[in-house]
Amino acid sequence: MTSTLRTAGTAAAARAASRPAAHRASRPGGRARRVRLQTPGKLRVLLVGLVLLSLAWGALGGWVTTQHSSAADGLVRVNERLTLDSRHMYQAIADADATITAAFLASPTPPLAQLQRFEADLATAHDDLSLLQAAGGTPAEDTALASLGGGLSAYSGYVGEATAEYAMGYPLTGGSFLQVASEKAHLVLLPAANTVFTQENAALDAANSQATGLPTMIAALLLAAVTGYVLYRAQRWLTRRTNRVLSPGLVLASLLLVTSVIWLAAGFLSARSNLDSAVAHGSGPAQELALASIGVQQIRGDSVLNVISRSGSASFQDDFLATSKKTGPGLGTWLGDAAAAQQAGGPGMALVATAERDASAWYSANDQVYRLGVAADYSGERNLVVGGGAGNTFAGYNHLEIDLDHALAADQAVFDSAATAGANALDPLEGVVIAASLLMAAGCAWAVSRRLAEYR
Numbered sequence: 001m002t003s004t005l006r007t008a009g010t011a012a013a014a015r016a017a018s019r020p021a022a023h024r025a026s027r028p029g030g031r032a033r034r035v036r037l038q039t040p041g042k043l044r045v046l047l048v049g050l051v052l053l054s055l056a057w058g059a060l061g062g063w064v065t066t067q068h069s070s071a072a073d074g075l076v077r078v079n080e081r082l083t084l085d086s087r088h089m090y091q092a093i094a095d096a097d098a099t100i101t102a103a104f105l106a107s108p109t110p111p112l113a114q115l116q117r118f119e120a121d122l123a124t125a126h127d128d129l130s131l132l133q134a135a136g137g138t139p140a141e142d143t144a145l146a147s148l149g150g151g152l153s154a155y156s157g158y159v160g161e162a163t164a165e166y167a168m169g170y171p172l173t174g175g176s177f178l179q180v181a182s183e184k185a186h187l188v189l190l191p192a193a194n195t196v197f198t199q200e201n202a203a204l205d206a207a208n209s210q211a212t213g214l215p216t217m218i219a220a221l222l223l224a225a226v227t228g229y230v231l232y233r234a235q236r237w238l239t240r241r242t243n244r245v246l247s248p249g250l251v252l253a254s255l256l257l258v259t260s261v262i263w264l265a266a267g268f269l270s271a272r273s274n275l276d277s278a279v280a281h282g283s284g285p286a287q288e289l290a291l292a293s294i295g296v297q298q299i300r301g302d303s304v305l306n307v308i309s310r311s312g313s314a315s316f317q318d319d320f321l322a323t324s325k326k327t328g329p330g331l332g333t334w335l336g337d338a339a340a341a342q343q344a345g346g347p348g349m350a351l352v353a354t355a356e357r358d359a360s361a362w363y364s365a366n367d368q369v370y371r372l373g374v375a376a377d378y379s380g381e382r383n384l385v386v387g388g389g390a391g392n393t394f395a396g397y398n399h400l401e402i403d404l405d406h407a408l409a410a411d412q413a414v415f416d417s418a419a420t421a422g423a424n425a426l427d428p429l430e431g432v433v434i435a436a437s438l439l440m441a442a443g444c445a446w447a448v449s450r451r452l453a454e455y456r
Contacts, residue, residue: 039241043452046234050444054253057220057227058437061264064220065429068268071211072275072423079204080283080415082135086200087290089128089148090193094297095401096121097185100159101304102394104166104178106386118159125152132196141199144192151188155181179308186301194294201287208279211422212272224261228254231444242451249447253440260436267429274422281343282415286408288338289352293404295327295334296359300397303369307378307385317370324363329356338407348410355403362396369393 100118103110129152133145158181165177231254238247299320306316328335335356342348365384372381385393 040452043448046237047445047448047452050230050234050250050253050448051441053227053230054257054437054440054444057223057257057440058434060223061220061260061433061437062430064216065264065268065426065433067216068211068213068271069423069426069430071207072271072419072426075204075207075211075275076416076419076423078135079200079207080412080419082132083197083200083204083283083287084412085128085131086193086197087293089125089132090190090197090294091297092121092124092128093152093185093189093193094294094301096125097155097182098297098300098304098397101178101182101301101308102386104162105304105307105382122152122156132200137196137203138199141196144195144199147192148189148196151184151192155184155189158184176308179305182301182305182308186305190298190301197290197294204283205279208275208283211426212275217268221261221265224257228257228261231257238447238451242454247447247451249443249445249450253443253447256436256440256443260433263432264429267425271422271425274418274425278415278418278422281341281346282411282413282418285338285341285348285352286411286415288334288341289355289404289408289411292327292334292338292355292359293401293408295323296362296397296400296404298323299327299366300393303366303385303393306370306373307382317373320366320370324359324366327359329359335359338411342411343414346410346414348407348414351403351407351410355400355407358396358400358403362393362400365393365396 096118099114099121100110103114103118129145129148132141133149136142137145158177162177162181231250235247235250235254238250302316302319302323325333327333328337329339330336335352339349339352339356342352369381369384372378372384383392387394
């Protein structure tokens with residue numbers, strides 16, 4: 001039995017001795033070789049991933065900043081200008097109609113200054129129309145612009161006929177060419193001009209929303225956060241694999257990422273604050289003042305048209321009451337909202353307050369006009385609307401329009417200053433982000449390439 005066990009042990013020892021030495025040593029040595037073979041492949045994947053992620057950050061960040069910057073530039077250089085053009089066009093048409101009608105009602109030989117004012121208004125309306133047509137717009141705006149193009153020519157023709165009619169001694173009463181021209185202005189031209197003004201205001205608000213919108217900027221910052229996390233994990237992994245505490249290239253890439261993100265966030269927040277201020281204290285109250293100006297012109301036009309028609313209809317008086325309530329002053333009116341939105345301590349506050357006082361006095365004069373009309377005192381009504389005496393509504397209209405123009409100019413200056421500052425804050429961001437991403441990609445490639453070189 002003992003002999004048998006000894007023989008079995010000897011055989012086992014012989015089999016063990018017959019195994020190749022390399023096979024006996026294969027486990028620890030083989031694992032080391034597998035690590036050496038796998039690590040270069042992982043490093044290559046890491047290199048490509050970090051470079052692509054850095055470039056993706058630059059591409060997305062650059063695109064986002066470009067979108068915001070171009071929207072801000074468009075807001076300053078295009079949208080606000082077109083909004084002003086549309087307001088000027090409405091104002092010119094309304095003033096032209098009120099001026100020529102009042103001029104013919106006041107005297108058989110209208111003053112040259114009034115005729116020149118009428119011609120200047122029409123020229124302004126045509127110029128603004130050309131600029132707006134060249135810029136293009138929504139289908140609704142294009143339709144309104146087409147209506148204005150044909151309507152202005154027809155309106156000029158009616159005024160010419162009225163001039164000839166008046167020269168032959170025909171009175172300017174209901175059914176005259178002057179009434180037809182004025183109705184053309186009120187029923188076709190001014191509603192179309194108001195549509196254009198509304199559409200341009202909507203375009204300005206959309207441009208501001210695009211310039212200050214958060215979704216795309218948040219997406220860019222999220223990608224930056226992902227990139228930062230990947231850089232951190234990459235450095236941890238390299239530390240474990242290479243026993244080096246820091247990788248200068250990856251540290252540089254991380255610093256560039258942090259710097260570009262801080263610069264982007266600070267620039268965007270500064271621009272957003274300036275653009276919001278430009279809208280809140282500039283274009284916002286300016287839009288309210290423009291609507292108030294439109295209301296004032298409507299009241300003036302209706303009072304003149306009422307003198308011509310002498311129909312006894314209460315519709316003009318009803319329109320006057322409704323429009324004056326919307327125009328203000330008072331809480332929730334156009335003038336009231338414009339006053340509330342003025343920049344604290346700015347010149348617009350005093351100018352709007354002056355307009356509110358003059359508006360209240362002018363409404364009292366217009367109320368007297370309609371009382372005279374109801375009493376069939378047409379001579380007194382006519383003198384109060386177009387005469388040169390004290391307290392006439394034409395002088396009050398001129399004063400109120402000057403007040404509104406000055407207040408609008410003050411708000412426009414506020415908008416230009418704040419919006420330009422906002423656009424300037426966005427301008428350099430694209431270059432910063434793209435340059436940082438390229439340097440990040442170079443730093444990552446350099447750092448990982450050095451580790452790869454150690455395996456060759």
